[in-house]
Amino acid sequence: MRFWRVIEPHIGFLLQGFALTIAACLLAIVGAVLLGALTASMRSSGNRWVRGAANAYGDVFRNVPFLVQLFFFFYGLPELGIYIGAFETGVIAMSIAGGAFVSDVILSGIMTVDTGVIDAAKVSGLNRVKIFTRIVLPIALRVSVRPMGSVLINLVLTSSILSTITVNELTGAAKIVAATTFKPFEVYAVLLVLYASLTTLLSFAISATHRRLNRFMMGG
Amino acid sequence: MIVAENVEKRFGDALVLKHVNLRVEPGEVVTILGASGSGKSTLIRCINGLEALSGGKITVDGHDVSTKAGLVAARRASATVFQLFNLYPHMTALRNITLAPIEVLKLPKAEAEARARALLEKVGLGAHADAYPQQLSGGQRQRVGICRALAMQPRYLLLDEVTSALDPEMTGDVLRILAELAADGTTMVFVTHEIEFARHISSRIVFLEQGELIVDLPTAQFFAEDGGLAVPRIRQFLSKMKKD
Amino acid sequence: MRYADFTPYDIVLLLQGLGVTLALFIGTTLIGLAIGLLLAVVHHYRIPGCRPVIVLVTEALKNSPVLVQLFLVFFGIPAFLHIRMTPVEAATLTISLNTAAFAFVVFRSGIESIDRDQIEAAKVFGLDRSQILRFVIAPQAAAFSVGPLVGILVNQLQVTSLISVIGVFDLTKIGNILNLRTLQPFIVWAVIGLIYYLAAKTLALAGSRVEAALRKSVKWGGI
Numbered sequence: 001m002r003f004w005r006v007i008e009p010h011i012g013f014l015l016q017g018f019a020l021t022i023a024a025c026l027l028a029i030v031g032a033v034l035l036g037a038l039t040a041s042m043r044s045s046g047n048r049w050v051r052g053a054a055n056a057y058g059d060v061f062r063n064v065p066f067l068v069q070l071f072f073f074f075y076g077l078p079e080l081g082i083y084i085g086a087f088e089t090g091v092i093a094m095s096i097a098g099g100a101f102v103s104d105v106i107l108s109g110i111m112t113v114d115t116g117v118i119d120a121a122k123v124s125g126l127n128r129v130k131i132f133t134r135i136v137l138p139i140a141l142r143v144s145v146r147p148m149g150s151v152l153i154n155l156v157l158t159s160s161i162l163s164t165i166t167v168n169e170l171t172g173a174a175k176i177v178a179a180t181t182f183k184p185f186e187v188y189a190v191l192l193v194l195y196a197s198l199t200t201l202l203s204f205a206i207s208a209t210h211r212r213l214n215r216f217m218m219g220g
Numbered sequence: 221m222i223v224a225e226n227v228e229k230r231f232g233d234a235l236v237l238k239h240v241n242l243r244v245e246p247g248e249v250v251t252i253l254g255a256s257g258s259g260k261s262t263l264i265r266c267i268n269g270l271e272a273l274s275g276g277k278i279t280v281d282g283h284d285v286s287t288k289a290g291l292v293a294a295r296r297a298s299a300t301v302f303q304l305f306n307l308y309p310h311m312t313a314l315r316n317i318t319l320a321p322i323e324v325l326k327l328p329k330a331e332a333e334a335r336a337r338a339l340l341e342k343v344g345l346g347a348h349a350d351a352y353p354q355q356l357s358g359g360q361r362q363r364v365g366i367c368r369a370l371a372m373q374p375r376y377l378l379l380d381e382v383t384s385a386l387d388p389e390m391t392g393d394v395l396r397i398l399a400e401l402a403a404d405g406t407t408m409v410f411v412t413h414e415i416e417f418a419r420h421i422s423s424r425i426v427f428l429e430q431g432e433l434i435v436d437l438p439t440a441q442f443f444a445e446d447g448g449l450a451v452p453r454i455r456q457f458l459s460k461m462k463k464d
Numbered sequence: 465m466r467y468a469d470f471t472p473y474d475i476v477l478l479l480q481g482l483g484v485t486l487a488l489f490i491g492t493t494l495i496g497l498a499i500g501l502l503l504a505v506v507h508h509y510r511i512p513g514c515r516p517v518i519v520l521v522t523e524a525l526k527n528s529p530v531l532v533q534l535f536l537v538f539f540g541i542p543a544f545l546h547i548r549m550t551p552v553e554a555a556t557l558t559i560s561l562n563t564a565a566f567a568f569v570v571f572r573s574g575i576e577s578i579d580r581d582q583i584e585a586a587k588v589f590g591l592d593r594s595q596i597l598r599f600v601i602a603p604q605a606a607a608f609s610v611g612p613l614v615g616i617l618v619n620q621l622q623v624t625s626l627i628s629v630i631g632v633f634d635l636t637k638i639g640n641i642l643n644l645r646t647l648q649p650f651i652v653w654a655v656i657g658l659i660y661y662l663a664a665k666t667l668a669l670a671g672s673r674v675e676a677a678l679r680k681s682v683k684w685g686g687i
């Protein structure tokens with residue numbers, strides 16, 4: 001059919017772009033979870049300055065368009081003498097933006113952790129860091145699989161914006177193919193369906209993961 | 221030895237513990253009795269440092285629980301079993317038991333697991349090492365809770381109404397284990413509403429009344445007509461318990 | 465002085481960009497909410513054959529990048545249908561449909577959440593189908609929907625920044641221009657970000673006011 005005829009000669013190139021998209025999203029979700037966990041722990045801290053700083057970070061990065069954030073880093077970092085590639089810049093920007101959302105997710109997960117369970121961990125002599133990393137966080141993450149999944153799906157959609165800073169991930173690759181084939185409709189229609197299938201698949205995987213991880217958890 | 225001197229605890233305006241004095245020597249089983257809301261749980265939570273004192277002092281083997289270093293040492297010396305088990309829901313029974321020995325006592329994993337399996341075997345749960353709390357009955361969960369406490373090889377075991385969330389049959393299982401521990405010479409501070417059981421295993425009984433420790437007697441004397449029963453409030457409490 | 469420093473005229477540029485962003489945001493919001501509501505009503509009345517199409521299209525819009533949607537509309541449709549389309553037209557069409565897809569979900573669950581009993585009650589009072597919709601379903605669905613809708617709109621405001629990529633002279637595009645001219649990315653993008661931030665906060669505040677007022681009036685005049 002006509003769509004396949006347009007895409008077929010460029011399938012290898014598009015797959016490379018797809019691989020780059022996956023790589024960016026995987027790295028960014030790891031970064032976002034690390035940053036989000038750190039921010040969530042800061043937001044549940046007793047020190048109001050620590051809490052305030054963490055809240056401000058979440059607030060700012062959720063209310064400024066990602067494109068603006070991306071340009072800020074892409075054009076701004078070299079000003080500071082930090083020269084990293086566009087891909088790395090994109091991953092960092094996605095991690096920072098994602099972290100703002102992940103911290104919300106983790107924080108509400110933390111709220112669900114039974115205080116009795118934390119008491120048990122305290123009296124057994126575990127220190128604060130261990131209680132957070134071994135008890136509170138793992139429980140919070142388990143109940144957060146679904147909302148965390150939405151963050152991941154949003155990261156996949158957001159990753160297309162990296163094409164604006166010369167990263168040839170899936171959308172960037174498609175742009176090139178559209179320009180060389182003069183068939184933008186076919187290329188972008190296929191691209192849209194591809195993204196939609198990918199995110200739909202992801203949401204199924206997330207539901208399955210949620211069920212598996214919470215198999216034995218109370219109230220999950 | 222656990223020593224509480226003039227312990228005072230407030231929640232806001234409410235004075236929940238008033239000048240409580242208590243000593244628990246190694247080898248003793250001390251039962252805390254008292255009506256609901258009299259402050260039994262609060263006293264236990266002050267001993268294991270889950271609540272900060274408003275006044276007075278608690279030491280465990282000489283370690284002051286109100287200092288940071290003292291609390292760490294005091295928590296090494298004691299272990300707590302909770303009314304609602306408070307097991308870690310995301311870990312198997314075995315992991316629940318080995319977590320603190322590995323992380324706090326720095327025991328090698330293999331040794332911690334061997335110790336945990338032996339404990340589970342002892343409480344009749346040898347086959348359930350890999351079960352998650354959600355897969356266990358209440359009585360089984362509480363037995364895991366006891367194993368978790370024992371795995372720390374504590375000198376003092378603090379137990380707060382550990383059977384009151386269980387049905388009678390499961391209560392029997394748990395009490396049997398506690399009786400064995402008492403017979404082995406484990407030091408216990410025990411909050412319970414199981415009067416007969418308390419009478420059976422305790423060396424001493426103390427009675428809390430609205431935050432005040434009004435009676436502290438050896439078990440036999442506590443139940444004697446000219447001892448505890450001579451106190452009207454205790455007579456009333458015991459007869460009410462019998463009825464329930 | 466490096467390259468070209470900031471000039472007072474840049475304020476005018478920024479305001480122009482903000483004007484374009486807000487105009488496009490308001491326009492697409494109105495169109496998008498209208499389409500979303502229409503879709504929800506069509507969906508509610510089970511008009512034959514419409515349900516699967518509506519669900520499929522809205523899901524595709526929600527689950528694919530807006531940037532790709534913009535490219536499809538701006539580059540793809542003109543090439544395919546041999547028509548001309550300006551960046552503003554493409555942006556308006558795309559963002560409106562995107563907003564509609566998200567609004568549809570909110571309106572649908574708003575309609576579903578309304579108690580069957582109340583519809584029964586309305587029937588007892590002798591109201592017909594459209595009266596039920598106007599007097600019973602719509603006001604309540606509106607009150608229930610405002611909270612989630614505000615969340616969506618705050619998000620869509622940020623999404624409008626993408627239209628700069630197809631050449632609309634919105635606030636982000638002005639940022640690009642100033643960035644290239646002054647080579648002061650930190651200042652430029654911080655200012656642009658701040659303006660977006662303030663706009664988002666204002667929108668969220670206004671939304672929560674409207675929500676509070678609506679909830680009050682629904683309770684007060686409740687049928």
Ligand SMILES: Nc1ncnc2c1ncn2[C@@H]1O[C@H](COP(=O)(O)OP(=O)(O)OP(=O)(O)O)[C@@H](O)[C@H]1O
Pocket residue numbers: 231236254255256257258259260261262263
């Ligand atoms: N965290 C808290 N904040 C405020 N008040 C509290 C708190 N914990 C306990 N209290 C109050 O302290 C008093 C003693 O409570 P405590 O739980 O120690 O009683 P208890 O003797 O264990 O009762 P029960 O037999 O019902 O378990 C009660 O009046 C209770 O309401």
Ligand SMILES: [Mg+2]
Pocket residue numbers: 260261262380381
């Ligand atoms: Mg109690």
